[in-house]
Amino acid sequence: MAAGWAYREVVVDVDPAAKVVLYTDGLIDRRDLALEEGLERLLAAASSERGRPVEPVCRELINALVPSEAADDIALLAMERLRVRDEAFRLRMPAEPAELRRMRRALGGWLRGIGVELEDTNDLVLACAEACSNAIRHAYGPSAGTVDIEARRDDGAVEVVVRDFGRWRQRRGQDGGRGLALIEALAPSMRIERSERGTVVTMRRTLRGSVSV
Amino acid sequence: MTEHPNVTIAGDDGVVVASLSGEIDLSNAAEITHTLLGGVPNEALGLVIDLSEVSYLDSAGVRMLAELDHRLGWRAQALRVVAPEESRSRRVLEIAGLERVLSLDTSVVTARSSIEESNEEPELPPD
Numbered sequence A: 001m002a003a004g005w006a007y008r009e010v011v012v013d014v015d016p017a018a019k020v021v022l023y024t025d026g027l028i029d030r031r032d033l034a035l036e037e038g039l040e041r042l043l044a045a046a047s048s049e050r051g052r053p054v055e056p057v058c059r060e061l062i063n064a065l066v067p068s069e070a071a072d073d074i075a076l077l078a079m080e081r082l083r084v085r086d087e088a089f090r091l092r093m094p095a096e097p098a099e100l101r102r103m104r105r106a107l108g109g110w111l112r113g114i115g116v117e118l119e120d121t122n123d124l125v126l127a128c129a130e131a132c133s134n135a136i137r138h139a140y141g142p143s144a145g146t147v148d149i150e151a152r153r154d155d156g157a158v159e160v161v162v163r164d165f166g167r168w169r170q171r172r173g174q175d176g177g178r179g180l181a182l183i184e185a186l187a188p189s190m191r192i193e194r195s196e197r198g199t200v201v202t203m204r205r206t207l208r209g210s211v212s213v
Numbered sequence B: 001m002t003e004h005p006n007v008t009i010a011g012d013d014g015v016v017v018a019s020l021s022g023e024i025d026l027s028n029a030a031e032i033t034h035t036l037l038g039g040v041p042n043e044a045l046g047l048v049i050d051l052s053e054v055s056y057l058d059s060a061g062v063r064m065l066a067e068l069d070h071r072l073g074w075r076a077q078a079l080r081v082v083a084p085e086e087s088r089s090r091r092v093l094e095i096a097g098l099e100r101v102l103s104l105d106t107s108v109v110t111a112r113s114s115i116e117e118s119n120e121e122p123e124l125p126p127d
Helices: A035-047 A054-065 A097-113 A118-138 A178-186 B029-038 B059-074 B088-095 B108-119
Strands: A019-023 A076-080 A089-094 A146-154 A157-164 A191-195 A198-206 B007-012 B015-024 B046-057 B078-082 B103-105
Touching (some): A035 A054, A118 A178, B015 B059, B046 B059, B059 B078, B078 B108
Parallel strands (some): B046 B078
Antiparallel strands (some): A146 A157
């Protein structure tokens, strides 16, 4: 590299799904091969690897392009934007009031961990706790069963599903609907599916603070 | 008087002030209700429930407050609930529509004086 060379800064738009491969000229610039042909081979090799993890792609590019006795040193850097997929939250809790606190801690911690803002987190935890409380109050007899909680982020929303395996009794007392009313206010697209095998409450809330992935 | 870890009761001038703390849910609301009712003597003018230090409240707490309001109402004793603006408790009570039923205040001082003032006998006009 000669002194006094000027480097230009350029900005290139890259398709989010594209793979970016940076390389030193040793990869394609060979005595036995025209530069254009080297480039074509590189493009063909890189394109054929679409959708695969970048580490093996690097190895395979080098295997495909470099003869065993390379004349020049070679550096190759491949980058790809990963679609970050959150692990879903899953918890099975005994249908006991004393377990609610632990569920709230676990779900709240998970939501904060994936970047959900505090107010959205508090509201989602509250909605979930109401659904769990209803299951505890209505689904089982005194020999309590279990409640399953699942949560996942879906674009700018979080969906929480609370599932019990009992059959809700007719509500007793006039206050039975308070919990459901709270859920509806916090997660307006609530749905309840009752079947022989249990009850599934699905709550979805669009996040106020949109989270970038 | 029964005691409960989430409840501190202080009384003077006939108004009982119960400060609640921590998390109120299905696991403890019934016991707290019991403790609060046991803390209000028959001669008390009313009860102030301070939710300022409550970190979590859900429909179990809402039911608790509605029941206390109902029970104190039988005995013509006032209930006022202190829930600071912007607090989590305030938000839950508002979503649950309880601010239309209960008397909410933002400080214990105003809650207490509301009860005391409403109890003052109207002064007779001087002859």
